[in-house]
Amino acid sequence: MYLYPYDIVRMKNRLGISSGEFLEQHTVTAIRGNPFFPNVMLKMSDQDDKACPFLSGNGCRVYEDRPFSCRAYPMERGVSPLDHIGNRDILHFIAIHSYCKGHGESREWTVREWIENQEILPFIEMNDSWTDLDVIFRTNPWGEQGLNAKAFKMAFMGSYNMDAFRNFVFSSSFLERFAISEGRIKDIRNSETELLKLGFDWITFFLTGKGSLSTG
Numbered sequence: 001m002y003l004y005p006y007d008i009v010r011m012k013n014r015l016g017i018s019s020g021e022f023l024e025q026h027t028v029t030a031i032r033g034n035p036f037f038p039n040v041m042l043k044m045s046d047q048d049d050k051a052c053p054f055l056s057g058n059g060c061r062v063y064e065d066r067p068f069s070c071r072a073y074p075m076e077r078g079v080s081p082l083d084h085i086g087n088r089d090i091l092h093f094i095a096i097h098s099y100c101k102g103h104g105e106s107r108e109w110t111v112r113e114w115i116e117n118q119e120i121l122p123f124i125e126m127n128d129s130w131t132d133l134d135v136i137f138r139t140n141p142w143g144e145q146g147l148n149a150k151a152f153k154m155a156f157m158g159s160y161n162m163d164a165f166r167n168f169v170f171s172s173s174f175l176e177r178f179a180i181s182e183g184r185i186k187d188i189r190n191s192e193t194e195l196l197k198l199g200f201d202w203i204t205f206f207l208t209g210k211g212s213l214s215t216g
Contacts, residue, residue, distance in 0.1 A: 001041060001042040001044075001069050002039055002041055003027065003040050003041060003042055004067070004068055004123070004126065004127050005126070005159045005160055005199075006068070006123055006126035006127065006130075006193070006196060007123075008022055008023070008027075008160055008162075009193065010062075010065035010067070011026075011062050011065055011066075013192065014062045015062065018163045019161040019163045019164065020161055020163060023040070023160060026042060026043050026053065027041060027043055028040075028043050029041070034138055035138075035140075036137050036139075036140045036141075036142065036146070036147075037134065037138075038147070068127060071119070071123065072114075072120055072123075073095065074094050074095040074096065074102065075092055075095075075111065076092070076093040076095055077092055077093075078090070078092075078093065079091075079127075080131075081131055081132050081134075082132055088128065088131075092111050122193070126197075129197070129200050130159075130200070132204075133159070133203060133204065136203075136207050136208060137155070141207045141208075151207065154203075159196075159199060159200070159203065162192050162195055162196060165195065165199050169188065169198070176216065177215055178202075178214065178215055178216055179213075179214050184198075198213075
């Protein structure tokens with residue numbers, strides 16, 4: 001199962017572990033759709049059925065913070081990058097699998113109702129921003145060094161390892177080099193979601209020189 005950066009923020013906090021611990025214990029990486037940036041995927045159990053490691057006899061252990069793919073299922077969402085006037089195309093699909101008993105229920109849901117019921121909107125906001133970053137990654141900004149480049153390692157940290165990124169922001173000259181308001185600094189101290197947004201802005205800036213972040 002593919003994991004978005006926001007999924008990891010939610011899940012690792014639910015489990016009470018660091019980003020690094022979550023990545024090491026619960027994920028694998030592989031080059032899939034984007035040849036220049038690896039997919040981070042949930043590591044399934046070692047059992048024959050390869051079940052989700054968070055599935056217990058009492059249900060999902062991370063249900064309140066379950067990842068987007070679980071939360072949205074059976075809805076699937078296709079989204080394009082932002083165009084030159086700030087719009088994007090969005091398509092919604094329904095995945096039909098024999099093991100999903102929900103298809104046999106009589107109630108019908110609109111897309112909007114499902115998004116509200118499953119509390120998907122915060123995931124959509126973060127995942128759409130991730131789509132825009134993915135477009136940048138597909139240009140191979142790492143050059144000949146590829147995934148060995150320092151820029152890639154920094155981008156991966158700013159996307160997936162919020163504990164390391166927080167330390168980088170507050171223990172280096174980061175806040176001296178960038179013009180960040182006191183209000184935003186307070187927000188990133190108190191919210192890993194806001195910290196992740198800063199990570200996306202920072203990656204966009206150092207790879208393209210564009211975006212909302214600017215030097216002081």
